[in-house]
Amino acid sequence: MRALKESLLELITETSTNLPPDVRAAVREGKAKEDAGTRSALALSTISNNITMAEENVSPICQDTGMPTFYVHVPVGVNQLEITRQIKAAIVEATKTGKLRPNSVDSLTGANSGDNLGEGVPVIHYEQWEHDEIDVRLILKGGGCENKNIQYSLPCELEGLGRAGRDLDGIRKCVLHSVYQAQGQGCSAGFIGVGIGGDRTTGYELAKKQLFRKVYDTNANPDLAKLEDYIMEHANELSIGTMGFGGNTTLLGCKVGSMHRIPASFYVSVAYNCWAFRRQGVTLSPETGEITSWLYKDEPEGTLQESSVEETESVSKESVREVVLTPPISEEAIRSLKVGDVVTITGGIHTGRDALHKYLMDHDSPVDLTGGVIYHCGPVMLKDQDDKWEVKAAGPTTSIREEPYQSDIIKKFGIRAVIGKGGMGAKTLAGLKDHGAVYLNAIGGAAQYYADCITGVDGVDFMDFGVPEAMWHLQVEKFTAIVTMDAHGNSLHRDVESTSLERLAKFKDPVFS
Ligand SMILES: O=C(O)C[C@H](O)C(=O)O
Ligand code: SF4
Structure with a gap:
């Protein structure tokens, strides 16, 4: 299997960088359902451009x-240990x-292995089958x-919905x-x-395996097909929207x-996957390891065609108030912002996530963050030929994990704006009001779009935290995000949560009784 490593590398690259046609079609259909000019339409345009x-x-x-997760089917007699070695080399x-x-x-020390290998990583599930090809899905x-x-373990009580019993309803x-x-x-x-x-383990595995089905297939079980249709129709009525x-x-x-x-257990397990739904698969020749076919490359029938980038951009530009911010930012500039404003930032910003927030609680910052x-x-960072850092991908991470720290960190260092995604809670909202700061929601997953706004890397601290957790000092130009929590006690996230x-x-x- 000479070509195995190259084939696996191609599979990994394709999965990470090129969304399959069925996923793209679903994003396009979602975008067509949003009213032009709304925040959600703007977010979906950014997502489409990013793709x-x-x-x-x-x-x-x-x-x-x-977490790279492989499902491999092998003909009887194929060496699985060799496949594992080649998967690791390709990773x-x-x-x-x-x-x-x-x-x-490392879960205990926090050390990043640096090469994506580690105890239990990558995840590889093997199954034998009586076909004469290898099937690898990632x-x-x-x-x-x-x-x-x-x-969920049924029966249970659910907020808003009351009792969920042990039946289809x-x-x-x-x-x-x-x-x-x-x-x-x-x-x-x-x-x-x-x-x-x-059980708790196989239930989650079954949930994850469903993500390998094509978006536009029909469930062979009529009851489950009915349930899928019902959920697609009504979950969208919750009006949570994009981001x-x-x-x-x-x-x-x-x-x-x-x-x-088993009689005592009744689990319903749900695997939630973001719009950046990266799954792909190949069949391989067991003799050479060469790719014989791609499993998620066919265009689904009857779906909408891609609209042009220019068209979507013109919609978003017309309909929003845009405010330009240049750090260090004054309290006055922050207090003039309201939920819904679109902010573009030009100047220096600093990355910080889980390890940094914990650290800053009882240490100084290596750089002045006043007005920052x-x-x-x-x-994702790489060094170029001149040994200079290059940003390869840089979208926001989920902010709520910093909820225990954020308000204190804002106060301690005089920070004026926090960019992230998914919003933050009551403690941060109060902190924004008390200390004059805003929360800006960037579009989650739009890592190429934001990397493009980063014009330089001024430096990095805490590389010992690993690349994702280090504090990167970046220069940005027209970095765009939306005010979703302002310094007046308003939070779009709180409002959307209560309406939904x-x-x-x-x-x-009851619907299915
Ligand atoms: O780790 C990240 O960069 C982002 C993460 O996937 C998240 O959604 O919070
Ligand atoms: S940032 Fe968003 S798009 Fe990226 S992996 Fe996390 S949930 Fe998915």
Whole structure:
């Protein structure tokens, strides 16, 4: 199998940089359902542009290239140990060339292995079959959406929906609730895989496997087909919208599978995948390891065609108030901002995520952050031929993880703006008001779009935290984000959450009885 490593490298590169046609079609359809000029329409335009940029640059669609997870079918007699070795070699290579972010972290020490290998990483599932080809499927599912997976043990009580019993109607309630609880934090609009039954482990596995179904297939089980259609129709009525901005497009796909369980257990497991739904597959020759076919490259029938970039950009430019900010930012400039304003930043900003926020609570910052901007971001960085850092992908990470620290950090260092995605909670909202700061929501997953706004790397601190967690000092030009939490106590996230809960409650009455 001489060509095996090259074929696997191609699979990894393609998965990370080029979204499959069925996923693109679903994004296009979602975009067509949004009213032009709304925040959600603007977000979906950015997402569409980002998808095109990633393909053209052959660079990660999103900076979080996730937990590489392979499902491999092998003919009887093929050496699985050799496949594992080649998968690992291809992973290391893809990391070196910036197709994957170094994402494998020792859970106890926090040390990043730097090459995407580690205990239990990558994840590889093998199954034998009686075909004469190898089938390798890969999913790169990022952390923000993985954190929004949820497992229900029936019967249970669900906010807004009441009792979910051990029947199809109880399952219906769980699935609707799973979309509600994700809000925009898993980079909606998303796709869900649902696993009914099994135990806690196999239930989640079944849910994840559903994500390998094509977006436009029809479930062979008529009850589950009915449930999938129902969820697609009604989950979108929750009006969570893209990035949780409110709007008509919240869910782009729903696939449900079922397996047996034991009498005492009844699990409904949901795997939530962001719009950056990176899964691909190939068949390989068992003799040479060469690719014989791609499994997710065919265009689905009857879906909308791609609209042009120019068209979508002109819509967004007309309809929004744009405010330019140049750090260091004054309190006055911040207090003049309101939820809904679009901000463009030009100047210096600093990345900071989980490790940095924890550190800053009881240490000084290596740079002056007065009037500054913190960007919740773990970029993909590579050194060029002149040994200078180059940004390969740099979208926002989920901000809510910094909720315990953010308000204190804003106060301690005089920070004026926090950029992230998915919004933050009550403690931060109060902190923004008390200390004169704003929360700016960037478009999650738009890693190429934002990398393009970064014009220089001034330096880096805390490289010992690993590339994603280090504090990168960046120069940006026209970095665009939306004010979703202002210094007057307003939060779009709080509002969308409460309206979507009201809407969820409309689905309380039995449908499948
Ligand atoms: O780790 C990241 O860069 C982002 C993560 O996938 C997230 O959605 O929060
Ligand atoms: S940042 Fe968003 S798009 Fe990227 S992996 Fe996380 S959830 Fe997905």
